[in-house]
Amino acid sequence: MRQPQHLHPVEPARAPNVDLEAEADLARCGALKDYWYVACLSTELKAGAPLARTLFGTGVVLFRDAHGRPTALRDRCLHRNARLSRGAVFDGRLGCPYHGWVYDASGAVVEVPSLGPSQRSELLDADACAREGLQPEPCKLGQLQHFPTVEQDGLVFVFMGGPDASRARAEPFRVPYWGHAGWTVYFMVTRFPNGVTNLVENFMDVPHTLFVHPGWFRKPASKRVPATVRRTAGSVLVTYKQEQDTVTGLGRLFNPSGLPLLHTDKYYVPNVTRVDYLWGDHGFVINSQCTPVGPTDSLVYTAISYRLPVDVPGALVGRALKPLVRWYTRQVIQQDVVIMGIQREGLLDGPGGGVYSGTEADLHHADIEAYRCWLREGGHGAGPEEAEREMAFWI
Ligand code: FES
Ligand SMILES: [Fe+2]
Known part of the structure; x- marks a missing residue:
């Protein structure tokens, strides 16, 4: 049986010149992430207030540390993943809006309010915590991803290519x-x-x-x-x-x-x-x-x-x-x-x-x-x- 003929020749498929999806995806953008990108104006980053930004599809929270220097962390609490940029900054540290975990400028957890004044698990010892997949004290909870920053000419830049900015x-x-x-x-x-x-x-x-x-x-x-x-x-x-x-x-x-x-x-x-x-x-x-x-x-x-x-x-x-x-x-x-x-x-x-x-x-x-x-x-x-x-x- 004769196949129906196409009225128009089918154009050969051409690869896109520009792959916008990959370019803006931190995992697929290759070396595009290995540069400094502007995260905000210096004037937008006020002392005492967090600022939310998204770069390469990744949430970043910016705030000023105790010396006024800009800091950038992953905008996701290690505890239950709440947006940290909705929290508060005090003494150059960032507090989560959900249960109040506090992060320092390096991204380390420095305070867990529900652990009380001693900041240690009271009932479970270290072995029991390990069995349950829990941590006995804040310093064992690990660290939020930290992104290097530079402030220059009225702009705050962030480096998304890893913790070592010398790779830029x-x-x-x-x-x-x-x-x-x-x-x-x-x-x-x-x-x-x-x-x-x-x-x-x-x-x-x-x-x-x-x-x-x-x-x-x-x-x-x-x-x-x-x-x-x-x-x-x-x-x-x-x-x-x-x-x-x-x-x-x-x-x-x-x-x-x-x-x-x-x-x-x-x-x-x-x-x-x-x-x-x-x-x-x-x-x-x-x-x-x-x-x-x-x-x-x-x-x-x-x-x-x-x-x-x-x-x-x-x-x-x-x-x-x-x-x-x-x-x-x-x-x-x-x-x-x-x-x-x-x-x-x-x-x-x-x-x-x-x-x-x-x-x-x-x-x-x-x-x-x-x-x-x-x-x-x-x-x-x-x-x-x-x-x-x-x-x-x-x-
Ligand atoms: S989700 Fe951040 S402290 Fe609980
Ligand atoms: Fe134009």
């Missing part, structure tokens, strides 16, 4: 122009409904600005923009040849005298982008550090650093303009949140999500994926080889 494959990323005279720096924290690969690609993507931010960055110019893409040592640097480009919106504020524009976009493995719009020694820099919460859920810490062409000592004019600049950048980021949600909808719509197509204009996206894929698979060897290529797109 890079230092925590420095916020551009943090503490530099004449520069104003502020942070924005944004929850994005998408995974880190798609976010860093979005932050490095110029063609979308015409569609997602119409009139907010630049007007459609029917102009060809050549660029150089350089992939080297865990970074992807895109240098645009658009010296005469005019940036609309707040761009005019930064370049009243029409100086040539130096526009570069840079990606640093595994989760950081830095976008520079500089005219001489002033302009603005947008630095985004993405923290994976789950497969399509991320927290992005954006540092906006800017310097006006003319200012008085102390960058008083720049600082006075901060509410306006903050409002502008919040609008633009919110437009990206919406488009990332729209991309997510398509991604999750049945099989085939994560299989991407591209043209010359997506050359740097392929470089980002090459690095992240290499790290997800363990990051062995030297990684994607160095390359420098020309690309072009129209805006």
Whole structure:
């Protein structure tokens, strides 16, 4: 019997370019976890209050120890697994909300209220406790998983790759122009409904600005923009040849005298982008550090650093303009949140999500994926080889 013919040829299955599930799973993300990730702003971590975060699908509780240093522990009580971040911090120690077990900053159990003042089992001796699988005193109860932390440039970083932070494959990323005279720096924290690969690609993507931010960055110019893409040592640097480009919106504020524009976009493995719009020694820099919460859920810490062409000592004019600049950048980021949600909808719509197509204009996206894929698979060897290529797109 003749088999019915397919009207359309069946496309060969292609592997997804981006595996969001694996990338955000601590057990399957390979070497992606071996870097420092921002857990919160320094100002979000108040003395005396725990803070809940999720990184790579893993609950982490942060608090400040008796010296004010940030501490990060697994957010799950050893006793009956209650969320410790719902408890209380006192004297730099963390108390569980359920039965009051107390943990010190290293994650050791230091007090069990139900053991009373002696803090020892009263009826059962050590042998009987061992037979029942119980512990006679707090110090025998073991230790919560502890994650190394670093506080730097107004950010608290956590290392999820194990207890030994010397294994980190890079230092925590420095916020551009943090503490530099004449520069104003502020942070924005944004929850994005998408995974880190798609976010860093979005932050490095110029063609979308015409569609997602119409009139907010630049007007459609029917102009060809050549660029150089350089992939080297865990970074992807895109240098645009658009010296005469005019940036609309707040761009005019930064370049009243029409100086040539130096526009570069840079990606640093595994989760950081830095976008520079500089005219001489002033302009603005947008630095985004993405923290994976789950497969399509991320927290992005954006540092906006800017310097006006003319200012008085102390960058008083720049600082006075901060509410306006903050409002502008919040609008633009919110437009990206919406488009990332729209991309997510398509991604999750049945099989085939994560299989991407591209043209010359997506050359740097392929470089980002090459690095992240290499790290997800363990990051062995030297990684994607160095390359420098020309690309072009129209805006
Ligand atoms: S669940 Fe934490 S003390 Fe009981
Ligand atoms: Fe955007």
